[in-house]
Amino acid sequence: MTERLYYTDSYLTEFRARVVERAAGGARVYLDRTAFYPTSGGQSFDTGSITGVPVEDVIDEGERIAHVLAAPVDSEEVECRIDWQRRFDHMQQHTGQHLLSAVFAELFGVATVSVHFGAGSSTIDVNSPSLSADQIRAAELRANEAVWQNLPVSVMFAAASDDLGLRKASSRAGELRIVAIEGLDRSACGGTHVRATGEIGPVLIRKLDKVRGSTRVEFLCGQRAARRARADFDALSGIAQALSAPLDDAPALVIAQIEALKTVDKDRRRLEEELGTAHGRELYGAASPDSFGIRRATKRLPSGALDPLRTIAQGFCAAPLAVFVGLVEQPPAILFATSQDSGLDAGKVLKAALSEVGGRGGGTPRLAQGSAPSITALEQAATALSASRPD
Numbered sequence: 001m002t003e004r005l006y007y008t009d010s011y012l013t014e015f016r017a018r019v020v021e022r023a024a025g026g027a028r029v030y031l032d033r034t035a036f037y038p039t040s041g042g043q044s045f046d047t048g049s050i051t052g053v054p055v056e057d058v059i060d061e062g063e064r065i066a067h068v069l070a071a072p073v074d075s076e077e078v079e080c081r082i083d084w085q086r087r088f089d090h091m092q093q094h095t096g097q098h099l100l101s102a103v104f105a106e107l108f109g110v111a112t113v114s115v116h117f118g119a120g121s122s123t124i125d126v127n128s129p130s131l132s133a134d135q136i137r138a139a140e141l142r143a144n145e146a147v148w149q150n151l152p153v154s155v156m157f158a159a160a161s162d163d164l165g166l167r168k169a170s171s172r173a174g175e176l177r178i179v180a181i182e183g184l185d186r187s188a189c190g191g192t193h194v195r196a197t198g199e200i201g202p203v204l205i206r207k208l209d210k211v212r213g214s215t216r217v218e219f220l221c222g223q224r225a226a227r228r229a230r231a232d233f234d235a236l237s238g239i240a241q242a243l244s245a246p247l248d249d250a251p252a253l254v255i256a257q258i259e260a261l262k263t264v265d266k267d268r269r270r271l272e273e274e275l276g277t278a279h280g281r282e283l284y285g286a287a288s289p290d291s292f293g294i295r296r297a298t299k300r301l302p303s304g305a306l307d308p309l310r311t312i313a314q315g316f317c318a319a320p321l322a323v324f325v326g327l328v329e330q331p332p333a334i335l336f337a338t339s340q341d342s343g344l345d346a347g348k349v350l351k352a353a354l355s356e357v358g359g360r361g362g363g364t365p366r367l368a369q370g371s372a373p374s375i376t377a378l379e380q381a382a383t384a385l386s387a388s389r390p391d
Helices: 084-108 133-149 222-242 247-286 307-317 346-356 375-386
Strands: 014-023 028-031 048-050 053-060 065-069 077-082 112-117 122-126 153-159 175-181 185-188 203-211 214-221 295-303 322-330 333-338 360-363 367-371
Touching (some): 084 175, 203 222, 222 247, 247 295, 247 307, 247 322, 307 322, 307 333, 307 367, 333 375, 346 360, 346 367
Parallel strands (some): 295 322
Antiparallel strands (some): 014 028, 014 077, 028 065, 048 077, 112 122, 122 214, 175 185
């Protein structure tokens, strides 16, 4: 059984231990005691070194803990060092999660149903289908108030059968490790935590996502929150500078610019449709009726989408007895349009023509489109469509 030193002292960064077992040629070692936290409860493992050899993973195997090393270690007694920067970051995020979960329960009566600690940010899922912006601001403020109060965070051990007043009941039997934030939270937890809420540092809630009837709250604490706030400020400053606007005016100005662009884009699309329709009518006027009295036209583009051809087709086939074929060479695509009185079902005719050349497509009786496996196949389908006869 491995003695877990981190249970009683999260600030222990150097210790001596005895190797009790080796595996993988000495690159996987088991110690009689360890301060290395293994991946557990959503919190990632500690890194550091054992006799100078980097620790690459720490695995909880129930009664004992495995330390996966970058190289074999053959010493019986070993000097161990924890990567303090990584450990303290994990402590800030984990205690910050306890704090946020307690705040959501206190303010809104919503419980935390799951937790995830990530390398860049962490999340809690709460049993509420939605949270308003005002609720998020209130929770963030209340959490930071608790940080400013520097409330003591303590660790104790108690029997699971005792009346422990936990925020969330534990399913474990026997002795429980309890992490308490004075006057705010008591939770059963095996993770590493700071000594007081002031060490959590700033608490920043970033975004919300809906997840299976719950709300996922992304948050950062401590140095992560400070770095993210600086990055956000730098990004906003860059936007303000590009707009030649004061920082506080930038969001409203961006919104105004977006609305203006939407209006311009809407006008552009309307003008393109009008131009395409006019072009289609012009093509119709220049086409001569064939032996069936049908006027036909083919229009091709070297690349792009079929959208420009669609407006031309609609303008062309708005007139009587009309058939229009539109081609895009890259990627090979085809559009087929017919007038109401042409006697041709565009969807059926196009589907048949593309099937003959290994392509796929279909549509309505008046307008259809599809794709071909090559330009050669595209041209063959176009030829068949151009020669199609009314029923």
